[in-house]
Amino acid sequence: MEQLKVDWLTDGLIDFEYKKYVLLAYLKNVKAHFDDKKLYPFMSDMVFHYQNLMTIKSNKSLLYENFPKSISKADFSKLKLTYKKLVEDDDLMLEIESIVEFAMPKFQNALEVGKEIYEFVENxxxxxxxxxxxxxxxxxxxxxxxxxxxxxxxxxxxxxxxxxxxxxxxxxxxxxxxxxxxxxxxxxxxxxxxxxxxxxxxxxxxxxxxxxxxxxxxxxxxxxxxxxxxxxxxxxx
Incomplete structure (x- = not known):
């Protein structure tokens, strides 16, 4: 997997094992590039995702605001769409929290490796x-x-x-x-x-x-x- 979607956390199936698979596949690709001393665009990409996870962990209301919505009814005559939020499901939110807790140290470890390579190159x-x-x-x-x-x-x-x-x-x-x-x-x-x-x-x-x-x-x-x-x-x- 070359890149991780911006909204990978809430995109598609929200299941701990599935998201774990997606993340580990991405990080495996990152490691392969880092082994070849190829830092970018993965370093900046991982910083972005890690900061997002930190924000979500410290302020869960942002997750509610940015969560994708599903169309529940379409009024084609007035071209209006009404949406029903998916975040009302407590079990779903617990699943997301578990994913965040799993993902943060993984990103942190990968960023540490990238930082070491960066400093080695700069030196x-x-x-x-x-x-x-x-x-x-x-x-x-x-x-x-x-x-x-x-x-x-x-x-x-x-x-x-x-x-x-x-x-x-x-x-x-x-x-x-x-x-x-x-x-x-x-x-x-x-x-x-x-x-x-x-x-x-x-x-x-x-x-x-x-x-x-x-x-x-x-x-x-x-x-x-x-x-x-x-x-x-x-x-x-």
Whole structure:
């Protein structure tokens, strides 16, 4: 099972053994990806589900509000539908509580494994400003390279800003430009100079290289972690 539905807890048959089967199949797939050092999108997916379970456990009224409703009668002449809530069944609610209690430690354990992999990858990354860093760093270039290869993946990045619950957050968008070979003559600095000549809209771009000491899958692990590392370093600079 590649992904767990957003409403997996209340979707379809609400039975402890069935939901246990669904969850364990999902987590088995997560483990297979983690064994290959492929973190995303499963890490963010599991954080989402775990937070949902925590919310439901601490505030069961939210479960009532978000529970799917079944159509009990349809008035086709007025195009109105009336719904009857399924949550009036106490036995059903007890079943859901049992599922939540089973699922939470499973997610927690899987997230701990993912966190260990994340930290291992991050500890193997070297962050290098390329050339002189300008004052304006909200957009520029990211060079991503691994020691086991001479390939340099070149991205244009742009920081994004958003506010949630009165807190300000930074995000990042990246656009893949091209791949070049890093050599004694074609250094990071030389690659940057070529980009400046080609893209006049960024005459003095902030440019950073992130080099991995080990090989990690690019789209599922290295790029997502490198992007977070870039945002964090720019934020404190």
């Amino acid at each position: 193997n990354l070297e962050f290098l400003p390329v050339g002189v860093t300008p004052i304006y760093t909200n957009e520029g270039y990211l060079f991503l390279s691994q020691d086991v290869s001479s390939d340099v993946n070149i991205y244009q990045y742009q920081l994004t800003f958003f506010e949630q619950s009165n807190e300000k957050f930074r995000g990042i968008n990246t656009h893949f430009l091209k791949r070049e070979e890093r050599t004694l003559s074609n250094t990071f600095e030389h690659i940057k100079l070529k980009l400046v000549k080609k893209f006049a809209n960024l005459p003095n771009p902030a440019t950073y290289a992130i080099v991995s000491k080990q090989f990690f899958p690019l789209p599922e692990t290295l790029l997502p972690i490198a992007k977070r590392l870039l945002v964090r370093n720019i934020s404190v600079s």
